[in-house]
Amino acid sequence: MLAGVSDIAIHIPKYYLPHEELAKARGVPKEKFHTGLGNRNMAIIPNWEDAVTMGANAAVQLLERNNINPDEVRQLVVSTESGVDHSKPVASFVQGLLNIGTRCRVYEIKHACYGGTAGLIDSIEWISRHNNSEPKGIVIMTDIAKYGFGTLGEPTQGAGALALLVEAKPRLFSLDTMLNGIYSKDVHDFWRPTGHRVPIVDGKYSINCYLTALEGAVSHFRENSGIKEGELLDNLDYLIYHMPFTNMARKAHRHLVEIENKGALPERIEEIFEESFERMVVPSLRGVQEVGNIYTGSVYMGLASLLESEREKVEKKKVGLFSYGSGCGAEFFQCEIKSGISSIVDAIGMNEQLENRKKLTFEQYVQFYSKSDQEILYHPEELTGYKDKFTRFVFTGFQGHKRQYA
Ligand code: CAA
Secondary structure, three states: OOOEEEEEEEEOOOEEEEHHHHHHHHOOOHHHHHHHHOOOEEEEOOOOOOHHHHHHHHHHHHHHHOOOOHHHEEEEEEEOOOOOOOOOOHHHHHHHHHOOOOOOEEEEEOEOEOHHHHHHHHHHHHHHOOOOOOOEEEEEEEEEEOOOOOOOOHHHOEEEEEEEEEEOOOOOEEOOHHHOEEEEOOOOOEEOOOOOOOOEEOHHHHHHHHHHHHHHHHHHHHHHHOOOOOOHHHHOOEEEEOOOOHHHHHHHHHHHHHHHOOOOOHHHHHHHHHHHHHHHHHHHOHHHHHHOOOHHHHHHHHHHHHHHHHHHHHOOOEEEEEEEEOOOEEEEEEEEEOOOOHHHHHHHOHHHHHHOOEEOOHHHHHHHHHOOOOOOOOOHHHHHHHOEOOEOOOEEEEEOOEEEEO
């Protein structure tokens, strides 16, 4: 199935907390967060934004940039683990905000951080069956990664959304889903029981589950694509990993180099790792360093980072992607970047959004994350300044039990 993606858009909240401030307040050396986790800043979401507004703010960019009439969108999938209702999908709220017509299949997908990839692969396979009529699909990955105050997961927090435009004749990248390598298993590494605001995490175990899933998915991908053990890195130009924190990509890549070079001397493994990490993985790291974990969108924020940092250098290149979701489900797949992508890359605006954020103090961060959904923080003047080309929609509160947006 060789359909793919024609455009990618991102929405990043306008507030952030530097890890240096968090380290000071928690009495931890800042090197633990900077060097140990590899993170610099984390996105903080005010409670006039949620999974709906972030997703709609990302997707509206796709409609406008590509002059798409909302009625042309025939499938709208929202992947999230930050849903706002047990029954009504985030996708329906987004459909309303974007004025998408009634002949559209609209649904929400959940499988922890893997849900974004499940939505993308499903949409690509759906569109592959429609070669003649050229419908359009939009896949949104939108999440708020919020952990408990003072927990070990706290420095890995983040929030943000990505939206991908899926078409039968893609302009950004194509993807042959028949090659994809799958791994899934019933484990309890990270979960959020119904009613809990923050997840329960078995942190070290979750890293082991991630690495086991990487090994399983890569082995299946090799089988499907006929690539022999030891030849995977030579068959790809870049690699993007799911990144709950930046150094997870280092751990994952080291593990991949080890399984690809079984029997090699440790010094040789180290040499291959350092060279290939710098060349193949580092260009995808800027987003996670600045934003933190965004669960479903993590891999795709890595893709936006790669596109903005390498620009035309990625044209006609093969990118390997590893998507992992706790619980757990994982997929290793490759996409092939098209030529002539510079205008698509120019419009992403991830760096522009990062540069225009407002720094919070530790006390403001605590205030933001102590409020409930019912206590909206904004002052009307602040909202006026909040609106720009990357932010159109805000959550304004409840009418009865109905969420209201403007
Ligand atoms: N200077 C430099 N480095 C330091 C340091 C210092 N002063 N102090 C500690 N470090 C290093 C440690 O050596 C360690 O590095 P290595 O991993 O390379 O050994 C690193 O900083 C982290 O320190 P700890 O090992 O002490 O780890 P921790 O107990 O603080 O927990 C964590 C780390 C498990 C990632 C925790 O943040 C957590 O639970 N995070 C949430 C779960 C998560 O992200 N899991 C990832 C896989 S699951 C997944 O991917 C799904 C998902 O999105 C959630």
